[in-house]
Amino acid sequence: MVSSTHNLTAVSKAPDEISGMFNRIAKTYDLMNDCMTGGLHRQWKIKACKALQLQPGNTVLDVCTGTGDLAAVLSKIVGRDGLVTGIDFSESMLAIAQNRFSNLANIHWVQGDALVLPFNDNQFHGSIISFGLRNVASVHQALSEMIRVTRPGGWVVNLDTTSDCKNPLIWFYFSSLMPRLGKILSRDPKAYQYLFQSTQTFETPAIIQSYLEEMGLIHTQKIALGFGSVSIQIGQKPN
Ligand SMILES: C[S@@+](CC[C@H](N)C(=O)[O-])C[C@H]1O[C@@H](n2cnc3c(N)ncnc32)[C@H](O)[C@@H]1O
Numbered sequence: 598m599v600s601s602t603h604n605l606t607a608v609s610k611a612p613d614e615i616s617g618m619f620n621r622i623a624k625t626y627d628l629m630n631d632c633m634t635g636g637l638h639r640q641w642k643i644k645a646c647k648a649l650q651l652q653p654g655n656t657v658l659d660v661c662t663g664t665g666d667l668a669a670v671l672s673k674i675v676g677r678d679g680l681v682t683g684i685d686f687s688e689s690m691l692a693i694a695q696n697r698f699s700n701l702a703n704i705h706w707v708q709g710d711a712l713v714l715p716f717n718d719n720q721f722h723g724s725i726i727s728f729g730l731r732n733v734a735s736v737h738q739a740l741s742e743m744i745r746v747t748r749p750g751g752w753v754v755n756l757d758t759t760s761d762c763k764n765p766l767i768w769f770y771f772s773s774l775m776p777r778l779g780k781i782l783s784r785d786p787k788a789y790q791y792l793f794q795s796t797q798t799f800e801t802p803a804i805i806q807s808y809l810e811e812m813g814l815i816h817t818q819k820i821a822l823g824f825g826s827v828s829i830q831i832g833q834k835p836n
Pocket of ligand 1: 612615616619660661662663664665666667684685686687690709710711712726727728729732733734
């Protein structure tokens with residue numbers, strides 16, 4: 598049995614509070630991401646999408662798609678014969694995604710819950726979640742749903758912030774500068790305090806990798822990015 602090494606009090610992950618928060622910050626979410634990471638999040642997202650090892654014509658699920666950054670990258674990878682499904686429970690985040698990428702006909706947007714995916718078993722060639730797992734009420738349930746809807750042979754990928762980054766500059770940035778930036782740009786410092794708190798209490802990449810293994814995935818791996826501030830974990834559903 599794997600347990601978290603952190604003794605911090607978990608932040609509230611009540612679905613209504615989380616979706617309400619994302620509805621409030623939706624309009625400034627993309628600007629904040631660019632400012633907070635100096636644009637680096639785009640490269641991390643491309644790397645995570647490539648880890649799915651998709652082919653043109655494939656189908657892929659982007660869980661907690663938000664404003665659709667990953668869905669747009671995946672849309673190019675699978676091409677016009679493929680299909681990307683982006684699911685999120687925040688109406689405002691999805692509205693921005695739809696508006697931004699209305700020219701990409703191979704993306705299908707769905708409003709729904711990552712913990713109860715409204716899709717068939719083995720439906721997609723791969724599934725991915727980016728900066729979403731930290732927000733769900735049950736990491737196990739979200740991963741197990743992603744694995745359920747992924748075909749045998751397909752990859753499951755998570756990209757998120759890390760709770761075990763040892764770099765003091767990064768912790769200072771997360772804990773102090775980011776809420777201030779959030780206050781200026783989104784006028785919602787609480788949302789960006791939540792970002793720090795949810796990162797602190799989130800499972801480490803090694804623990805998430807071990808969850809993927811416990812759930813039967815093979816060839817699991819974790820890849821550190823952004824000076825250890827973020828990580829990608831991947832695993833393949835056996836044939
Ligand atoms: C930090 S954003 C990430 C958006 C996007 N994936 C990205 O990397 O930019 C987290 C998203 O997860 C969504 N979310 C959180 N919990 C969810 C759940 N249980 N079901 C569906 N969406 C959820 C939020 O609405 C929000 O859009």
